Amino acid sequence: MINITLPDGSVRQYQKGINSYDIALSISEGLARNVFAAEVNKAMWDLERPINNDATVRLITWNDDEGKDIFWHTSAHLMAEAIEILYPGVKFGIGPSIETGFYYDVDFLDYAISSDDFKKIEDKMAELVAQKQPIVRKEVSKAEALSYFEKKGDEYKVELIRDLEDGTITFYQSGDFVDLCRGPHLPNMGFIKAIKLLNLAGAYWRGDEKRKQLTRIYGVTFPKKKELDEYLLLLEEAKKRDHRKLGKEMELFTFSQKVGVGLPIWLPKGAALRERLENFLKKVQKEYGYQQVICPHIGNVELYKTSGHFQKYGADSFRPITTPQEGEEFFLKPMNCPHHCEIYASKPHSYKDLPLRIAEFGTVYRYEQSGELHGLTRVRGFTQDDAHIFCTPEQLEEEFCKVIDIVLYIFKTLDFKEFTAQISLRDPDNKEKYIGSDENWQKAEDAIMHAAKQRNLNTTVEIGEAAFYGPKLDFMVKDAIGRKWQLGTIQVDYNLPERFDLEYIGSDNLKHRPIMIHRAPFGSMERFVAVLIEHTGGNFPLWLTPTQAIILPISDKYQEYAEEVCKKLSKMDVRVTIDDRSEKTGKKIRDAELQKIPYMIIVGEKEMNENSVSIRQHGVGDLGSMTIDGFATLINSQIEELLSSE
């Protein structure tokens, strides 16, 4: 007999050699039906693998993250099996599960494959599911593994096996399809009740753009049809919120081929929205002791040689601008930091001047490969809500905390409720990738960790993701439908102060090197507005939205009164327009609702006589009538309440 410890701490006795399925069955039949695999002494095991010693066992179902991982990983095998049957001779790369679903990289040889083939593959997968094929694990020696795939002619698997250690290699077989795989897997394919192949893309073998490009097929599966339907609905919802679509519909921004790809053009409504965001941040920053500066859009090549950016990125930048006579070279500004370093260097500093916080909405230009461009989130010209803080080592942590406070205030104001802070540290085994002394790195990393802890941030740590000049903290927010976006960033930099030879006189009357903090709470205006559009679905908060209210006269007879109301409200800082078309009220309401305008003001005979307005709220309905002043107060107090809730 062996002792099995379950997650609730209870210990049960079983015959030696029992498997996790039978353990599940001994608990309940329902559990046994739903269990995929088990965590045995912290390792993931297949259900049917016998347990011969005392162990701690956690049964894994769909409700566990590991369960989804197993489910989708098995689904990748299922798809590969179907593909192998339909396209004999194809070769397989890797086929992992991903955050939602799975993919498999396939070398389709001479087969021409397109999304039209998905139906065929899905049908074959369903057919295999109906057979409830068992998935069988087999331990093989490295020699056996190599010989199998060499014989099969699959050089990708052979390459993978070469990197593995003998004695750790397992195969998984379903039907005639055999794959190199660590597992674990579902006990059989019968669990996979709903299948959808989503898209198809090129993907380099092992992510190396010099190597062969395989065809990657993405798919998603679920244990219940209903869950697939819900997922597809979510995709629909995401499509509706797409900032590129809404940005066009709401006339916020546009692109022009003649102006150039990846160069967003802000239309009046979008520009006004952006300006409100900028003013909001400027006001906050002023309270935190920042000073605004303005720098030119180009910089002499020497500036970037000093900063080191020329050496690192010069070849991948827009080509330099040269003067016709003197042969000077300028680069379009790809970041604001070197300019700001020169501002610091423009006069001597005492420790009493620090921290110096200089801020700029700085427009920068970066060459991005054409295939990278995406709406407002990846562009070639954008404006950073940038600032650089020059401080003493003693001030670093406090300054860092203050930046976190600004970011938290912004998130709160803009209703981003869920977020995590990703702390990127350097890879200690790869120190040559970074510059600066161990001591400084240690100090900077400690400062970030302490600051994050002090502000109670929910953090994740990524080793090796630091910038080459220092560690950083990036905020990842979850939007209203659960998608993750990277927004603000805070970085600690020991490098640029060194390169620009920046210094201050300390209390000891000696020269010291300041530390620089780079920070952009929004990231960039473009990216932030894009995320805001997708987060709100275009229903911006009242203080930001382009049009806060629209006046709908019941008929042309009340046009004059409508104009009077419009004038009065505008004077009280309400952004209001009039729908003066000769349409019925129902039509005007419908259009205003579709335009996502927060308030509709209906005026007719009754309102004109009473000198009042009838209000309808977007997505809510009729709010009844009130005075014009009353409505302006309603709107302005709502905004005030939100913006003063620090």
Place this chain on the structure above:
RNA sequence: GCCGUUGUAGCUCAGUGGUAGAGCGCUUCCUUGGUAAGGAAGAGGUCACGAGUUCAACUCUCGUCAAUGGCUCCA
């Protein structure tokens, strides 16, 4: 940059080797209507661009550009 897909009216999209279509929007007229679509008429297109095949190309082929889904990249 690489692989796949797409490109028809301002927008969303049908369509065919033989004179270019719908809905919405726009203009004009009728209607003056009280909380999600009143009616009629009209304007609007080098079918992304360039070559080729053909008696004939928006349609087929090739190329270019752009958008798009990924990959790689992201100071």
